[in-house]
Amino acid sequence: xxxxxAGNYSAxxxxxxxxxxxxxxxxxxxxxxxxxxxxxxxxxxxxxxxxVPSGEGRTHFMMQYYPYILMFVVFDVMAIFLYAWGSSLxxxxxxxxxxxxxxxxxxxxxxxxxxxxxxxxRIW
Amino acid sequence: xxxxxxDFRLSGFIRSILDNAFWALLLANLVGIxxxxxxLFYIEMPVINGELLTPFLAFTWLADPSRILPIVHAFMATxxxxxxxxPGFGFAALIAAGTIFVERKLLAxxxxxxxxxxxxxxEGILQLMGDGLKLISKEIIIPAKADKPIFWVAxxxxxATAAAFVALIPVAPGWVVAxxxxxxxxxxxxxxxxxxxxxxSAWSANSKFPFIGGIRALFQMVSFEIPLILSLLGVxxxxxxxxxxxxxxxxxxxxxxxFLPVGAVVFFTTxxxxxxxxxxxxxxxxxxxxxxxxxxxxxxxYGLVQLGTYLKLYAFAALFVVLFLGGWHGPMVVPPFPExxxxxxxxxxxxxxxxxxxxxxxQEMLNGTLWFVLKTVGVIFFILLPRGVFPRIxxxxxxxxxxxxxxxxxxxxxxxxxxLLYAGVLGPGGMLPQ
Numbered sequence: 001x002x003x004x005x006a007g008n009y010s011a012x013x014x015x016x017x018x019x020x021x022x023x024x025x026x027x028x029x030x031x032x033x034x035x036x037x038x039x040x041x042x043x044x045x046x047x048x049x050x051x052v053p054s055g056e057g058r059t060h061f062m063m064q065y066y067p068y069i070l071m072f073v074v075f076d077v078m079a080i081f082l083y084a085w086g087s088s089l090x091x092x093x094x095x096x097x098x099x100x101x102x103x104x105x106x107x108x109x110x111x112x113x114x115x116x117x118x119x120x121x122r123i124w
Numbered sequence: 125x126x127x128x129x130x131d132f133r134l135s136g137f138i139r140s141i142l143d144n145a146f147w148a149l150l151l152a153n154l155v156g157i158x159x160x161x162x163x164l165f166y167i168e169m170p171v172i173n174g175e176l177l178t179p180f181l182a183f184t185w186l187a188d189p190s191r192i193l194p195i196v197h198a199f200m201a202t203x204x205x206x207x208x209x210x211p212g213f214g215f216a217a218l219i220a221a222g223t224i225f226v227e228r229k230l231l232a233x234x235x236x237x238x239x240x241x242x243x244x245x246x247e248g249i250l251q252l253m254g255d256g257l258k259l260i261s262k263e264i265i266i267p268a269k270a271d272k273p274i275f276w277v278a279x280x281x282x283x284a285t286a287a288a289f290v291a292l293i294p295v296a297p298g299w300v301v302a303x304x305x306x307x308x309x310x311x312x313x314x315x316x317x318x319x320x321x322x323x324x325s326a327w328s329a330n331s332k333f334p335f336i337g338g339i340r341a342l343f344q345m346v347s348f349e350i351p352l353i354l355s356l357l358g359v360x361x362x363x364x365x366x367x368x369x370x371x372x373x374x375x376x377x378x379x380x381x382x383f384l385p386v387g388a389v390v391f392f393t394t395x396x397x398x399x400x401x402x403x404x405x406x407x408x409x410x411x412x413x414x415x416x417x418x419x420x421x422x423x424x425x426y427g428l429v430q431l432g433t434y435l436k437l438y439a440f441a442a443l444f445v446v447l448f449l450g451g452w453h454g455p456m457v458v459p460p461f462p463e464x465x466x467x468x469x470x471x472x473x474x475x476x477x478x479x480x481x482x483x484x485x486x487q488e489m490l491n492g493t494l495w496f497v498l499k500t501v502g503v504i505f506f507i508l509l510p511r512g513v514f515p516r517i518x519x520x521x522x523x524x525x526x527x528x529x530x531x532x533x534x535x536x537x538x539x540x541x542x543x544l545l546y547a548g549v550l551g552p553g554g555m556l557p558q
Contacts, residue, residue, distance in 0.1 A: 034260070046268075046331030
């Protein structure tokens, strides 16, 4: 039964594999057709608009929006859990919706609080 | 006047073509055909005309008219055909190529540029071919300190993930590559891979602009994933299923966009952000960070990333059609096939070859595909249009829009759906038919 369920998804994997197998030769053909000149080492430097690149390529880069990533970790899971409720709503009694609305209210309130905190730049 | 190739000789050119044709034929006969025979030997073959298909019969299928159509029918029923051709990769790649062609022309017209109208004299009809030849014949340059395996693999994985997304989209009744019960959740799972691929390729390039672009892409896709997920919950509440084919089939009378316009607007906006299109093209902002996470990709690697992007665009537009615009439903416009074609076959010219079973597809499938493609092309047009009209917005405005406004509207949409269900308008035993 479990294998049957997983077997349904084999077509997705097949499509993934087919696309990879069909597209990888394009890179090899391009490599064969196109010119390859290794005369100039400057050519292989990272692009920095004509300047000689300075410093490391993989630097620490402060985006200043880190709280949004933390919020994503919490609320993405919540959003997926809501689907378990939404897809079986026809079978549930109507009284089962009230606690769910309470849950939605708690999560929505928590999200508003997190958004407010993420706006206060000086505390993080 | 400069001469491109001073020692060019027509005779030498023709000889090289003949040489290449000779070697190609020789290799096909000595290696290609035996290899196909060997592969066919291990594949489970169907029964055609009351006899089991052997590799020899399969290989000489063109020689016998009575065997052609049954073999084609048997092949069309396989998973391989669905993956390669019709609802799968071939169909999606065709629409993606058409989208690239139309987008170049449309934007050139909107911005009064004449570039894309040169190639091929008549309105630049060869532009797409020119683009392809240019991309495949350009040198692939890899930055010196790049992480080479990841950098090479990232474009291929990007195309493959976009193709896995396409696999979940039902095009016509019964015509879907992977008909899974949790189709919508599978779609979310596949969408979740795109930020990872983007940040990996950006990190592997060892360059500053791709890195900044990759981080921007991560923030943007991650922030808009929650409104994307929440905006589709309304449709699931009203249909009670996660299977995309069943969701499309449930809209035979009216599409869900009539009852859930808020959800449709939220989904469309998040779709633009997930596709990194203007006004949300921060990860590729040309005027700020060169080309964002695509800066170090050159030649065919860039071409593959573009193909993946447009496959993804088709898949998102098709998902919008399936969820909100009624999928394949539409008035029947394909005329019914004459009865004698179905039973007797077509009588062709002086040779009266009677080939029954000629219309390879049923009337419903052709009609469904026609309406699906028409709606998808319409949605794709509305995705392309902002690129010629809107400016780019700032990243703090983007995050504010995604987290405050769109999530709020998505919650409103959930309560609209719940209200429609509990007021007895829709759902099982509702006032309106479904």
